[in-house]
Amino acid sequence: MINKITLLTILLAIQFCTSSSKKADYEDFVKNEMKIQHVFPLPSNAWLPGTLVQYTKESGYQKVCNGWDILGKTKEDYSLLLIENQISDTGMKSDSSVVLDLQLTQDDWGKLGADYKKAKGVQMNLRNGKMFTLENGVGRMWKAINDVERDCIHNLGAFLESNPNAEIYLILSAFSYDISYSVVGDSSSNTGLDLSPQAKEFLQAKLNAKLSTESKSDFQIVGEKLFIGFNGLKKKVTNEQMAAAGYSTNLKSLQSMLGNNSDNSVPTAFDLTEALKSKNWKSIPKKKK
Numbered sequence: 189m190i191n192k193i194t195l196l197t198i199l200l201a202i203q204f205c206t207s208s209s210k211k212a213d214y215e216d217f218v219k220n221e222m223k224i225q226h227v228f229p230l231p232s233n234a235w236l237p238g239t240l241v242q243y244t245k246e247s248g249y250q251k252v253c254n255g256w257d258i259l260g261k262t263k264e265d266y267s268l269l270l271i272e273n274q275i276s277d278t279g280m281k282s283d284s285s286v287v288l289d290l291q292l293t294q295d296d297w298g299k300l301g302a303d304y305k306k307a308k309g310v311q312m313n314l315r316n317g318k319m320f321t322l323e324n325g326v327g328r329m330w331k332a333i334n335d336v337e338r339d340c341i342h343n344l345g346a347f348l349e350s351n352p353n354a355e356i357y358l359i360l361s362a363f364s365y366d367i368s369y370s371v372v373g374d375s376s377s378n379t380g381l382d383l384s385p386q387a388k389e390f391l392q393a394k395l396n397a398k399l400s401t402e403s404k405s406d407f408q409i410v411g412e413k414l415f416i417g418f419n420g421l422k423k424k425v426t427n428e429q430m431a432a433a434g435y436s437t438n439l440k441s442l443q444s445m446l447g448n449n450s451d452n453s454v455p456t457a458f459d460l461t462e463a464l465k466s467k468n469w470k471s472i473p474k475k476k477k
Contacts, residue, residue: 215248217286222314223279224363224417226457235415237270237322237362238329240340240460242347243355252347252356253340258332259325270320275363282317314365318413321361323439329358330425330433330442333460336472345469356464357422360439361456364413423455427463 218227228235228249238255256266276282336342348354423446433442442458 218416221284221286222281222363222416223419225419227417228415231365231367231414231416233411233414235359235362236267237320237360238266238325239359239362240333241357241359242344242351243357244351244353252344253338255322255329257338257340258329260332260337269325270322273319273321275317275319280317280319280363281314283315285311285313287311311369313368314416315368316366316412318364319361320364320415326358326360326439326442327433330430333358334427334430334433334463336467342469342472344464345467345472348465348469355459355461358458358460359418359456360458361420362415362418364415366412367410367414369410418456420456422457422459424459424461425463427466430460430463 214230215227218224226249234251234254236255238258239251240253240255240258241249242252243249254263256263259266274282332338333341344356348356425446429446432445446455
């Protein structure tokens with residue numbers, strides 16, 4: 189059976205419009221309305237700080253390894269390493285919403301059921317914005333990545349060989365929101381999003397026609413503390429610097445080792461591209477998962 193998560197993926201995959209009726213895609217909304225520079229493909233509770241990601245201009249950000257997998261921890265234990273901050277004092281938006289333009293005709297809405305014949309769109313609501321940061325355990329992550337301790341890291345070798353222009357980042361800070369949806373009707377009144385199995389199948393067909401990307405099974409685009417992206421500086425790291433990190437090295441120590449930025453800004457991601465591309469991946473045997 190097609191679940192609600194799969195259904196809602198279409199709502200972000202298709203174009204949407206803001207209250208001013210200017211059409212934009214999901215990435216534009218996050219960048220322009222939420223003021224977040226680097227946008228994850230879709231909201232998810234899997235993009236915690238400490239996630240190792242790959243980036244290409246064509247495909248955007250894709251996950252390589254979860255932070256908790258790199259450290260060999262459970263997700264629950266790993267979450268205790270993160271520092272949570274409200275973003276209301278940073279100039280960022282704590283709350284926002286947007287009406288998604290599904291580009292469906294009235295006949296399409298009628299196929300979804302009598303209750304939706306007068307529906308105009310679906311509103312995506314973002315609330316309770318927060319910023320999470322990883323400060324401790326970063327040195328241990330560098331060691332695990334440099335020593336290729338996990339299969340997900342080992343697979344980077346083949347990826348980098350076939351994607352020479354790819355960039356690799358270790359994310360240190362990311363923004364999360366509580367996300368919900370509601371259906372907008374003729375009178376601007378909202379109703380609960382509760383579609384029949386037939387309606388879900390109909391929208392799933394629309395989704396299949398729109399998307400040709402890899403499986404999004406780990407995305408959870410409705411719920412609490414879903415990460416949508418990050419801002420700021422991506423600090424470059426060399427292979428020698430990665431090798432010099434110790435197991436107990438924290439973020440502050442790594443900043444000192446890398447040298448201060450001219451404006452004393454704190455990096456929100458480490459650019460490991462140079463360090464990892466310089467490795468002789470073919471000589472590295474696979475290790476434990």
